[in-house]
Amino acid sequence: MNSYFSKFNKFPNNKLIRDMRSYAEKEKVPIIQDEGLTFLLFLIKTKKVRNILEIGTAIGYSAINMAMQSLDINIDTIERNEEMYNQAIRNIKKAKMTERINVHFKDALEVDINEFNRKYDLIFIDAAKAQYIKFFTLYEPLLSDDGVIFTDNLLFHGLVNNSERIESKNLRNLVTKIENYNEWLANNEKYDTSFFSIGDGIAVSVKKNG
Numbered sequence: 001m002n003s004y005f006s007k008f009n010k011f012p013n014n015k016l017i018r019d020m021r022s023y024a025e026k027e028k029v030p031i032i033q034d035e036g037l038t039f040l041l042f043l044i045k046t047k048k049v050r051n052i053l054e055i056g057t058a059i060g061y062s063a064i065n066m067a068m069q070s071l072d073i074n075i076d077t078i079e080r081n082e083e084m085y086n087q088a089i090r091n092i093k094k095a096k097m098t099e100r101i102n103v104h105f106k107d108a109l110e111v112d113i114n115e116f117n118r119k120y121d122l123i124f125i126d127a128a129k130a131q132y133i134k135f136f137t138l139y140e141p142l143l144s145d146d147g148v149i150f151t152d153n154l155l156f157h158g159l160v161n162n163s164e165r166i167e168s169k170n171l172r173n174l175v176t177k178i179e180n181y182n183e184w185l186a187n188n189e190k191y192d193t194s195f196f197s198i199g200d201g202i203a204v205s206v207k208k209n210g
């Protein structure tokens with residue numbers, strides 16, 4: 001984020017949040033960047049989002065930040081990595097948010113979506129980047145009519161649309177999958193999507209007739 005602006009934007013900031021940020025940095029856990037988080041929290045506030053589904057909890061950093069926006073916010077979040085899941089549970093307990101943040105220890109691609117018996121105002125896709133089209137397709141039936149689907153990491157550290165810079169074949173394949181997702185989303189007839197060069201690249205999709 002532009003360092004001049006970053007001093008004006010106020011994030012949730014308490015000891016737990018600071019500890020989580022240091023832990024993520026030390027252990028190289030990818031958490032949402034400050035600029036992306038600013039935009040996500042802005043959307044939550046302005047749209048008065050209440051029910052959130054997050055795909056990819058990691059240590060619970062984004063979930064706790066989102067839940068701090070209002071006591072009326074309830075979050076379902078899905079994580080398949082046991083160590084991450086356990087960390088998230090610990091952090092959510094420390095934040096006293098166990099009633100409002102429900103962490104599901106599951107592979108998000110193996111979930112029966114009928115288990116989630118409500119609609120969400122916001123679906124935040126932040127798990128394995130190679131699977132974004134699958135996540136979107138699987139979970140979009142759970143979006144409320146005027147809800148938004150928020151996808152992060154669509155510029156992938158500046159590598160998207162720059163794949164000639166990439167030597168590793170695996171990384172190039174991943175970047176191609178993100179590029180395919182961006183194209184697929186832009187051409188998806190059911191959704192109107194806006195792309196933003198904010199943080200690591202964000203798309204916000206709303207139903208066309210929502």
Ligand SMILES: C[S@@+](CC[C@H](N)C(=O)[O-])C[C@H]1O[C@@H](n2cnc3c(N)ncnc32)[C@H](O)[C@@H]1O
Nearest residue numbers: 031032056058061062079080081107108127128
């Ligand atoms: C970028 S991190 C999430 C960061 C978190 N949203 C934040 O900003 O604080 C992605 C997480 O998604 C998890 N993940 C990846 N693929 C998944 C899947 N198919 N089902 C559930 N979790 C998955 C990974 O284990 C990892 O912890």
